[in-house]
Amino acid sequence: MTRGEGRLFDGYVAVDWSASGTPKTGPDSIWISFRTPGDSEVLENPGTRAEAVDRIEALLARASAIGHRILCGFDFPFGYPAGTAQAITGEPGWAPLWRRIAALIEEGPRNSNNRFDVAAILNASFPGEGPFWGNGLKRDIAGLARTKRKDGWGESLPPNARHAETRVRSAQEVWKLTGVGSVGGQALTGIAALERIRHRCGAAIWPFETLGDGTAHVFAEIYPSLLEPAPGDMPKDARQVTAVTDRLARLDAQGDLARHLAAAGEMPVAVHTEEAMILGMADPEGFRSCPTPHVYEYERDPAAIYRQSFATIEAEADLSALSEAARPLAIRLIHACGMVDVAADIRLSSGAVEAGRAAVGRVAGTASDQTLPIFCDSEMVARGIIARALPAGVSPVVTLNDPSVPDLAKRLGTTRSAAATELWRARLEGSIVAIGNAPTALFHLLEGIERGWPRPALILGFPVGFVGAAESKQALAERPHGVPFVTLLGRRGGSAMAAAAVNALTLGLGGDGT
Missing domain, CATH: 3.40.50.10230 (Cobalamin biosynthesis CobH/CbiC, precorrin-8X methylmutase)
Incomplete structure (x- = not known):
């Protein structure tokens, strides 16, 4: 089967990730929207990260079997501020850091995980207090402070924010592990999951890797708050992923998705070697203002x-x-x-x-x-x-x-x-x-x-x-x-x-x- 003329992809996935330590559905849990170019959407709410990984892998396997290519967006940071990988792994670039995180993160079948302990281990690579903060557990963890360090950012520590956070001001820093809007736990558990998935399904990670020969699935970082949630009575997370896949499908149909993907080449080198970026952040207004398709008046009966x-x-x-x-x-x-x-x-x-x-x-x-x-x-x-x-x-x-x-x-x-x-x-x-x-x-x-x-x-x-x-x-x-x-x-x-x-x-x- 072949995708429509001018399209880069045959389907679009948006995943609202969660670092919850227990099974959870409904608000503030994992939501997955899968949309085809024909505007057919499947919305799922798996209770655990293990279930979510299984469903994503099954979806990609079915798509690969019929020659389809899927763009998958995940709403957690794909990278850390410049210098983080060198400090933690002794090597520059995103890939060694992804491997290190995947090797450390342990996941139980019912969402139990060691993300706070892993953050403490990663902090040990830095002098004094490391950049990760926000111990959300009742027990103290040596090397993981409950509050943010006040100095050292950009000096003994990497910068506090990636280039992405300077462009999208409402996006949270990746070091914060607990509290309102925190994304640090999602990044650690999410990167560990994607490091495993990408090798099993042969996906390319944008913007670190090229889009391949036109057949590989592509994983990209998304920030659903760039868009208005879809209308309806579903939880906000569900309406957000629905809005994202709808927008990706429309942009691709209109030939404009390629422009947003190509924007990585205009970013600082650290963005496409280590930090990653949010899809659409180079032109948020253009990403948001994709016009609604014209609806023709005609007899349907x-x-x-x-x-x-x-x-x-x-x-x-x-x-x-x-x-x-x-x-x-x-x-x-x-x-x-x-x-x-x-x-x-x-x-x-x-x-x-x-x-x-x-x-x-x-x-x-x-x-x-x-x-x-x-x-x-x-x-x-x-x-x-x-x-x-x-x-x-x-x-x-x-x-x-x-x-x-x-x-x-x-x-x-x-x-x-x-x-x-x-x-x-x-x-x-x-x-x-x-x-x-x-x-x-x-x-x-x-x-x-x-x-x-x-x-x-x-x-x-x-x-x-x-x-x-x-x-x-x-x-x-x-x-x-x-x-x-x-x-x-x-x-x-x-x-x-x-x-x-x-x-x-x-x-x-x-x-x-x-």
């Missing part, structure tokens, strides 16, 4: 569409030359092609419509095993016939793709369409024939009837094209050999019109058939 269409045809087409029985058929023919002037070119034998309806009625009105084939010169004609309107025992028959047809066409020195009519002969008596494509099929059928083939109950002749189409229909109108017929003189015709003629016999007017 199928029955009303048919009523209005048929009323328009009756008002605009001159059907005066046709019998009352033939007018419903003419209206459906015009409806199939959209041209009211075809009414002047319709030709039919006296009682043709009645003959076709009688053939259908004979099968519909009997409890026996009697059947009525509707022989079609192509699959397109057969597909256009409304199956639910056909009584039991009445069914389209297409012989064009029968294995014997190619050799038969060679022996007869004609087209496959013409040769395929030879296979109708055994059941041709009393049948209905609907030809919407091949003039040679109509010519060959007329020749066969003249040679003594069984006679169908009705021939619906609508070959289309520039070679033989007009001539074959003229031949049907002039020499039908006593077989009732309906045709359209000239080059016009086609599968839709042939199928419409059949539908007129079974549906008539007033149905909501499509």
Whole structure:
């Protein structure tokens, strides 16, 4: 499968993460929104991080299996201020720090975790009090203060804020582990989870890595507060992730998502080597102001569409030359092609419509095993016939793709369409024939009837094209050999019109058939 033209992704995920130490659903818990380009959203609220990881991995695995690429946004910081990785791991860059955090964080199946102890271990890499603060446990933890250090930021410690926090002022510092708006715990547990997921599913981490060859899933840091939550009665977290996936899908559909992703190249080097950035922070207003798609005013009720269409045809087409029985058929023919002037070119034998309806009625009105084939010169004609309107025992028959047809066409020195009519002969008596494509099929059928083939109950002749189409229909109108017929003189015709003629016999007017 291929994504829509111009799109970077086939689906969009937004995850509101939680560092809760116990299972939790509802407000202030994990929410996952998954949206497809067709605007179908699945909203989930797993109770634990383990459940969330399982669901995310399963979603990505299903997408990979069908060649789809997903953009996943997570609402926790993907990095730390410049210099943090070097101080903690002895190596620059994001990857060593992610590995170190993933190696230290321990998660229980019911959300128990050691994030506060891990923060203390990481603090030991710095002189004096480390940058992490906010011990939220009742027990004291050596090396993890309950309050923020007042000095040393940007000197003995890394800066207090990343470049992202200087651009988005309401975003919280990554060092804070507890209290209103804290994101430090989410970052530690979230980075540990993503370090495992990314290796299992082959995802690229933006903005640290390129977007790959167009097939890898992409993980990006998001800040849902850049957007207004979606309306509704759900918890705010749920409405926020819904708003994010809606915005990502719209931006991608309008070709503007690439601009927000490419903005990493304009940021300081530390942003795309260590700090990470919030998707949309380079142009928050542009990220927020993605226009709402235009909603067109049009009739959506199928029955009303048919009523209005048929009323328009009756008002605009001159059907005066046709019998009352033939007018419903003419209206459906015009409806199939959209041209009211075809009414002047319709030709039919006296009682043709009645003959076709009688053939259908004979099968519909009997409890026996009697059947009525509707022989079609192509699959397109057969597909256009409304199956639910056909009584039991009445069914389209297409012989064009029968294995014997190619050799038969060679022996007869004609087209496959013409040769395929030879296979109708055994059941041709009393049948209905609907030809919407091949003039040679109509010519060959007329020749066969003249040679003594069984006679169908009705021939619906609508070959289309520039070679033989007009001539074959003229031949049907002039020499039908006593077989009732309906045709359209000239080059016009086609599968839709042939199928419409059949539908007129079974549906008539007033149905909501499509």
